[in-house]
Amino acid sequence: VSAPAGRDRPPRAGVLVTGTEVLTGRVRDRNGPWLAERLRELGVDLAYTTIVGDRPQDMRAALQFMREQGIDVIITSGGLGPTADDLTAEVVGEFQGREMVLDEALADRIAQIVRPLLKRWPNIDPEAIAAANRKQATIPRGSSVLEPVGTAPGLVVPAQQPGAGPTIVVLPGPPRELQPMWKQALEAEPLHAALAGATVYHQRTLRLFGIPESEIAETLRIAGREGVELGRLEVTTCLKRGEVEVVTRYEPDAQDAYDAFVQVVRTRHPDTLFSQDGSTVDEQVAELLRGYRAPSDAPARPARRRTLATAESCTGGLLAARLTERPGSSDYFSGGIVAYSNEAKASQAGVAPELIERHGAVSGEVAQALADGARMRLGADIGVGITGVAGPGGGTEQKPVGLVWLSVTLDGAEPITRSVNLPGGRADVRERATTIAMHLLLRALSDA
């Protein structure tokens, strides 16, 4: 498919997230990031994500802004619910100069969907339901309907004339409704046309752990001096969960420039570069536990499956929750202990009370005893122990808030036991500690 006449650049998109609850921070927006990723895969350039409240004038102003910036496709999320503050379909219809009409067949289909739900709430007023159905089935004339996943239909609302303005895709707010409906939207003709002519950029990710972001800035300067064509690469770096992520976007014919850049990073950061293929530490740990080697260029070794158990104090279950986020984690995750009190450390993980008395609950000795206890009690090959001061209270001069001891033990190998002083508040300390535990695990598994 070639680009529409008069356009010699990739299509540009904008995401308009609506909802006072999102704007005011009461609900986290998960749709903007998800749509951003989908657009990237399509080679569409996302320029803006704007969040507005449930106020029609602000929604209109944001749509107008995106039209003025030459945006080809606007995707809205939210504001399709049954309450009066759900205004998106109406505002978009008006913006595109399209009258609102009741689609009777759609109202019937919504009624069908709602019927079984009513069983869960037998005392509900049927009039409330009928009014909600009619509201949700009133749509701009000439738009394509995306069949509801929940009860709200989505819409693809074209401009009055092809090319005379953006195509607007109207999607519901709940991610589990929005995501399948986006796939439907891609098949609608007006969106198809608006997205024509996209260049599929390459995007590659490097991940490093244990260096400051400024080191990457310097590496970029060095790469430039060494003749790497940085002008052909769009490099962005960021700190994420304590790791430095380097994402590079480039047109397919700039592959050589990217390869040269990676070579410079490899040379300067041999110990801290842990991912060259974008894989996360979570993925690498999971693969190694399953007995596979994650980094493709590592020497092949005999595969051996291993199981893992955790004993956590300050992280309170976060590491176990992170490990079990992955489907299929029961293949290698035996279980965990959240030993918050000293009694629980003793009774659940078998930490000797004398050890706690002698070294304190936050110590390398106790971290290692927790790791061993988890391993023994749960019959796993590898144990991880974490104990620390997450704050805000409980810190002392010797053991300040942010001090965390971690240990990874594994039968027949030296235990890896480390302390770190983590910055930030309680949530930061807990999250960062789980990341460090993942990296210690990665190290233990790579060496084993």
Place this chain on the structure above:
Amino acid sequence: VSAPAGRDRPPRAGVLVTGTEVLTGRVRDRNGPWLAERLRELGVDLAYTTIVGDRPQDMRAALQFMREQGIDVIITSGGLGPTADDLTAEVVGEFQGREMVLDEALADRIAQIVRPLLKRWPNIDPEAIAAANRKQATIPRGSSVLEPVGTAPGLVVPAQQPGAGPTIVVLPGPPRELQPMWKQALEAEPLHAALAGATVYHQRTLRLFGIPESEIAETLRIAGREGVELGRLEVTTCLKRGEVEVVTRYEPDAQDAYDAFVQVVRTRHPDTLFSQDGSTVDEQVAELLRGYRAPSDAPARPARRRTLATAESCTGGLLAARLTERPGSSDYFSGGIVAYSNEAKASQAGVAPELIERHGAVSGEVAQALADGARMRLGADIGVGITGVAGPGGGTEQKPVGLVWLSVTLDGAEPITRSVNLPGGRADVRERATTIAMHLLLRALSDA
């Protein structure tokens, strides 16, 4: 302080989040929501939050849009780092018509801050550090400097003439730097002037659990018919973690209208309205465990402290992690067991293997045995057990993905054991199950 001449409305703000990593969804924006809450407390009306990548033209267009919409204060986050893609200070300086100048004293202060950090990375190139310091100390002439919390200074950059455009507050991206610097910014004179004349709205929150959002829409219609002055209330409702949250904003003299609205909600939803003061189920459970009564209008009862232990299968530690999010949770949280495998259910929580064989690991019997096991093994007063099929695999016709059994047991009281069929993906099922566990706990503690 009165509003600047010519303005008879509350000041309006816009938040501009910069960073390709945020726009593309690789990093979650935590600053927009946090700033939204701070602005609300100040009575400032947040109109837009816009996310742009590290592209100066897009940043400029978004600033221009906010100026055209009559925004009085723009707060930017991100783009102050040491790498070349960090452009915010420069773009804002140019937008406000202010030349960029190197602040030598500031460069020295940054050098002082950076010095101790260098010890952690002894092999770092000092030239890289010096260049980073100079870049971060180059600021628009006439702006107020906000002292760095990390290494990046923030800025308050006024318009050329007072009232001739927005005041722009430039803050760094990491939340733990941004948050203290926002407090500094509030003391800077240009921001102080721009925020003058704010009306402090009241905002109140109701929370309901176990009804669909459409029921609240109907309650609003009924309230209107019964004469509640809804025009004076800005009511927004949303589904959040499986709960319905009803947030109402109103001017102080509309208190009577709000009280009348609450009365209607109370009458229509006596069983499902669990919070009238905005307190969350997490807060209420914590207070009840500490021996306090959370709902202020409940009859006073003798206070009794209780301790809690968890045994989780499908949620894999998420409930323990949620309970230990709160500082001081060690007062009532004894510990938890993540019994992912059947062996762990037996060895750690004492679940009889016959019980699993007879009823299956996902059953009310096993949920209750997990709760009892957690309570006994960890010596706690209350036990919570969760077992379910989080998916995407592992579902059967009898026990589909999303089926979760939960149980709360407490010495001397009937156990509360329930099953639910939760929609959505693995992450949704796991998160929703922890919310339901919190509500079962709330019920058990309120009845006890």
